[in-house]
Amino acid sequence: MLIVARKGxxxxxxxxxxxxxxxWLWLLIIPLITVLHLLFATAKLxxxxxxxxxxxxxxxxxxxxxxxxxxxxxxxASMDTLLTLETLRLFGLSAVLSVAFLPFIAALxxxxxxxxxxxxxxxxxxxxxxxxxxxWRAILTFRTDTDFLERWRRIITxxxxxxxxxxxxSFAKLRTIKKMERNPQVVAEQNGWLPQSAIRxxxxxxxxxxxxxxxAYEPDEWWTASRLxxxxxxxxxxxxxxxxYGTAEIVSRLKLKLNVNNPETDKASRALLSEHALxxxxxxxxxxxxxxxxxxxxxxxxxxxLENGARVTLVRNDWxxxxxxxxxxxxxxxxxxxx
Numbered sequence: 400m401l402i403v404a405r406k407g408x409x410x411x412x413x414x415x416x417x418x419x420x421x422x423w424l425w426l427l428i429i430p431l432i433t434v435l436h437l438l439f440a441t442a443k444l445x446x447x448x449x450x451x452x453x454x455x456x457x458x459x460x461x462x463x464x465x466x467x468x469x470x471x472x473x474x475x476a477s478m479d480t481l482l483t484l485e486t487l488r489l490f491g492l493s494a495v496l497s498v499a500f501l502p503f504i505a506a507l508x509x510x511x512x513x514x515x516x517x518x519x520x521x522x523x524x525x526x527x528x529x530x531x532x533x534x535w536r537a538i539l540t541f542r543t544d545t546d547f548l549e550r551w552r553r554i555i556t557x558x559x560x561x562x563x564x565x566x567x568x569s570f571a572k573l574r575t576i577k578k579m580e581r582n583p584q585v586v587a588e589q590n591g592w593l594p595q596s597a598i599r600x601x602x603x604x605x606x607x608x609x610x611x612x613x614x615a616y617e618p619d620e621w622w623t624a625s626r627l628x629x630x631x632x633x634x635x636x637x638x639x640x641x642x643x644y645g646t647a648e649i650v651s652r653l654k655l656k657l658n659v660n661n662p663e664t665d666k667a668s669r670a671l672l673s674e675h676a677l678x679x680x681x682x683x684x685x686x687x688x689x690x691x692x693x694x695x696x697x698x699x700x701x702x703x704x705l706e707n708g709a710r711v712t713l714v715r716n717d718w719x720x721x722x723x724x725x726x727x728x729x730x731x732x733x734x735x736x737x738x
Contacts, residue, residue, distance in 0.1 A: 428466055435459045441632075512545045513538070516552045523559040533566050540570050547573050550610055557615040572613075579647065586649050589708060591734035592683060597643050597650040598623055600682040604675055606641040613647070621647050630657075630671050631664035635722065639672060641679075651734040653683055662724040669699045669728070676713075676730045683732050684709060699728065709733070 435458055442452035474481060517534055524530040533555070541548045551573055560566045586593045594611040601607075606625040614620040622645075627638040642654040657672040659665045673696035680688045692711065695702050703712045710733040718725040 424469065428462070432459065432462055432466075435462060509543050509545060512548055516548060519552075519556070523555055529560070529563065529566070532563060533560070536566065536570060540573075546610070547577060550576070550612060553612065576612075576647075584648055589734075591645060591649040591651040592653075594621070594643070594645065594648075594650050597645075597653060597683070600653070600679055601625070601641050601655075601675060604678060606639070606675065608641060608643060611643065611650075619646065621645055627658075630668040631661055635660040637661055637664060637668040639668070639675065641675075645734075649734075653679060653732045655679060655730040657728045659726050659728070660722055662722075662726075672728055672730065673697055673699070679730075679732065680711070684711075696730075 435455060439452055439455040439459060442448040442455060480486075516537075520530050520533065524533055537548065537551060541551070551569060554569045554572065558565075558569075560569060580595060583593055583595055598608045598611055605628055608623040608625045611621055611623045614622050623643050625641040627640050630637045630639055637657065637659050639655065639657045642656065643650050644652040644654070655672060655676055657668055659668060673693075676696050677689050677693060680692055688709070688711070691704075696713070699713070699715075701713050701715050704710070710731075712729075712731045712733075714729045714731075716727050716729070718727070
């Protein structure tokens with residue numbers, strides 16, 4: 400289906416170049432679709448504007464279908480001039496050039512992170528000879544695996560190597576992590592969660608995390624976090640993030656934190672926290688916990704429940720100074736084995 404859709408888009412773009420559309424149409428349709436998309440993206444940031452965002456999405460779809468209709472109508476009207484060997488040659492040439500461009504894009508996708516990371520090495524590895532050895536080892540070790548290349552960047556920026564042995568250790572750590580991720584151990588329910596599963600509990604809600612990694616200067620602690628996701632509007636909108644903590648093999652603590660920078664819009668943000676927290680409880684615990692927590696999260700009053708070995712908490716922290724009436728709400732699920 401994806402290949403068919405791409406071919407359809409390619410054909411549509413080709414037709415827009417071949418048919419003669421009036422200038423006034425382009426002057427009307429391009430700004431209109433641009434404004435609609437900007438309004439849709441803005442409305443999507445605020446959960447209270449969900450209905451508006453949905454309406455704008457449908458308007459965008461109808462505007463796009465209208466453009467398709469106009470292009471197809473003009474193409475049918477110009478069928479005599481389009482159905483020629485020259486048109487077929489141009490269409491085939493555009494497809495060949497597009498395919499021929501793909502290797503360059505693939506190479507550039509791999510080259511860019513190497514160039515960016517190698518560019519900062521002099522700040523962390525002053526020794527030119529040692530830096531050269533690190534570059535060659537990185538190329539030979541990671542090749543096209545830019546994900547682990549980025550993880551290596553974090554290691555050398557937090558703990559800059561001073562000799563060849565420390566560089567070898569940095570690569571050995573990543574080989575161990577890769578082996579562990581490819582062959583994860585089974586985690587007993589009472590002990591916690593598998594890291595590869597825990598970091599994806601809220602991925603569908605837009606709270607995807609980066610890779611699960613060792614904390615800087617805390618060798619026995621591992622963690623990861625999502626980016627701060629805005630909720631609402633204003634100069635300082637509210638935001639929410641998802642955090643995962645544990646050891647290399649087992650996640651023992653899951654955390655959702657809502658920062659209320661704009662108390663006037665905290666109702667919608669609290670509702671968003673409640674929604675995400677219930678989904679997290681369903682993924683990490685079970686449906687019974689969801690039903691138990693639903694009314695408590697709706698009230699947004701702090702609680703601390705220890706039941707059947709699981710501990711679930713909601714803590715409110717009112718800020719002292721800074722934003723007037725600002726505060727944060729932290730929802731946590733601790734593994735059965737966590738004291």
